Each structure stands twice: as C-alpha cells, then as structure tokens.
Amino acid sequence: MAPVRTAARLDGIPPTIFSTMSALAVRTGAVNLGQGFPDVDGPPEVIAAAVAALESGANQYAPGIGIPALRNAIVRHQRRHYGIELDPDTEVVVTTGCTEGIAAALLGLVNPGDEVVVLEPYYDSYVAMLQMAGGVRRPVTLRAPDFRMDLDELRAAVTDRTRFVLLNTPHNPTGTVLTREELAAVAEVAVERDLVVITDEVYEHLTFTGYEHVPMATLPGMAERTLTLSSAGKSYSFTGWKVGWATGPAELVGALLSAKQWLTFTSGSPLQPAVAAALDEHPDFPAALAAELEGKRDLLCAGLEKVGLQGRPPAGTYFATSDITHLGWPDAMAFCLALPERAGVVAIPTQPFYDDPDAGRQLIRWAFCKQTSVIEEALSRLAGADLAYGDGQ
8 A cells, every 4th residue: 555645734734732742741740731621620510410411311413503402501601791692593503612613613714815814822723724724824923921912913914815813812822811902903904804703712701800801792893793612611621521612693603514514513412401501500600710710820920930930920711821031942842842851840832833933932831720739749840840951951
C-alpha cells in the first residue's frame, strides 16, 4: 500500500497543544495547571438528573437540533441573564460542546477565500477549522501586558473580502473581558461593512469583580447578525459532558445545523435533560463558581509573583498569563517542555495561539480552575525550582 498522507486541508496544523501538555503531565506526574478543566464536578443534583435520564430510557438518538426541554431552557437562560428573546424551534441548536459549535458555524457559513477577523491569540480550534473551511484569518492582536483590543487594528483588518468576525470574550487564553466600548466598536464595523459576528461566549459567567460580560447580540444592530456560541461545560464544571448551544437568527443557526448534522448529528441524549435542569434549577451556580475562581486567581497570581512569574490578573476565565522574558529561555515552548522536570508543574505555552512569531513567544498560560491544595502544591514546587535558563538545557 502506498504511504498514507494526511489530507492537504490539515497541512501545517499540529496536534492540539492541550493534548500534548496533558500527556506530559501524566507521563511525568507533574501538577497540571495546563489544560483548562476543573478537578471538582458541578452540582450533584445535575449529575443525579443525568443518572435518572440514563435509567429512564433517554439513551437513543435525540433530535439533531436538541431536545425541546433543553432548547427551552436555553431560551429561558438567555432571557433571564440578558433579556434576549429567542424561538426555541428555529433560533436555538444544541451542539456537542462549544468546540463543535465553532466547527459547525465555520463549516456552515465560511466559503473558501472569505476573510474572518479573529482576535489573536486564538483558541487553537479556530485556526484548524478556518483552514478546513478555506477561510482566511485576519488577526487583531491582543498584546501583552494589557491584552486590549486596538480599535485601529480592528478597522484595518477589514477588507472588501471580509465576511465574518470570530470573537471570543471572555477571552481564552488572555483572560481579557472586552468592554462595552470595545464591543460597540466591533458592532459599528460589523454594521458598516455588513459582517456576521460569530461569538464564542463559553466563559460568559466566569467574570470577576469589576468586570461584566456583555453579549454581542445585545448591542444595537447586532441581534440580526450575531451567532452566539456557549456551553454548560465551563459554567457548570462539566467540561467532559460536551453539551453546548448556538443561538441567533434562524438563518445563521440553520447554517450551523446544516453542517452539524454531518458531524455528530446529535449530542448526548441523557446529558441534555440534565443540562436543562442545570440551567433552570441551578441558575446561581455559575456566579458562585466565579466567586470561588476569583479567590483561586488571586492565590495563583500572588504566588506566581513571589517566584518571579509576574503577569496581569485576568478579568475572567480559568487562566492567567506570565511573561518569562527575564528568565532567558529561547521561547515559552522550551520553558514549558522543561518545566515538568525542573519543577514538576505543567503550563501551556501561548505561542501556538499566535500568527505573530514574536507576540506570544515568551508568554505562558496557567489554569487556576483547580482545588486550592493543587494550586498551593504547584506554587510550592515552583518556589523550590530553578526557573532560569541555564546549563543542561
């Protein structure tokens, strides 16, 4: 048989850095502050609802669009939190996590050659799916140390071939929460240039004191041109369930569904009624989770500063970023690959999330969605390690 070659649409797309670093954590026994998954589950009542669904026969295909109970719960969630009104039959679709929502949105909407404005650093699935769809990235870089959006760069990124903006706020990996003023600038450009905005709001409820998540769809002129993606995974600490959703105008949701039907077709049947219960019966859980995460953010950031790994405390998400320029390493990848042996800790280099070879070269991302004892152990190991580049590297 002739050698098997990966399809050209995947050329240049490396394995996700999250799998690489999590495997390194397992292999070395390191404390994993890399991949963003919590080590404590969400409400036990929601787990019980999933068990009840399993035992009551919800084990066959659900409708491709999602079960009515969950679609209606998503409608109530959007109304309760943001005053957004939706038709559960035409303006909501359940996805297999937000990652599938991103894939289906891009495959269902983007034609080869369409330009898509994207905030850089990217969540890495954006790069892979844009390439598979034939889209062309037009980056707008959030630069350290403040990671704010440059509005002039935003406007300059839009050309006559631009069709979409792919927005992520609260932003992974920087922890930036775009302000209402920044979002208004995006909305102004979108309306003026007739762009569709695909917005990944998976960390919508995980913002900290002094910061507010503003859904793009709530801004003037944006409801009719915004496809909103989110998930229960982050808000309810069930990342492994992979139950998300897309909401927005029927034509945008329909385009996403036209691609989703050929991806997973449907999402986990017994998990859907459980997520509906989470949204309807535990609406305050995400706010309590955000308050708990804020304390863990403060613990991690203070500890990192003590060991010389300063960074800006994030406004939201699970993640904090440190700049390692002063440690002398050639780049963040080299630092993170050596860190498990040096300190018994795993972090994520952010350079794979940038097109700009210099913007993220010396930046690393830490996850603080872990038990306090885990964060304290990681900080203790870092404090006892030599983190500077030197002999033996």
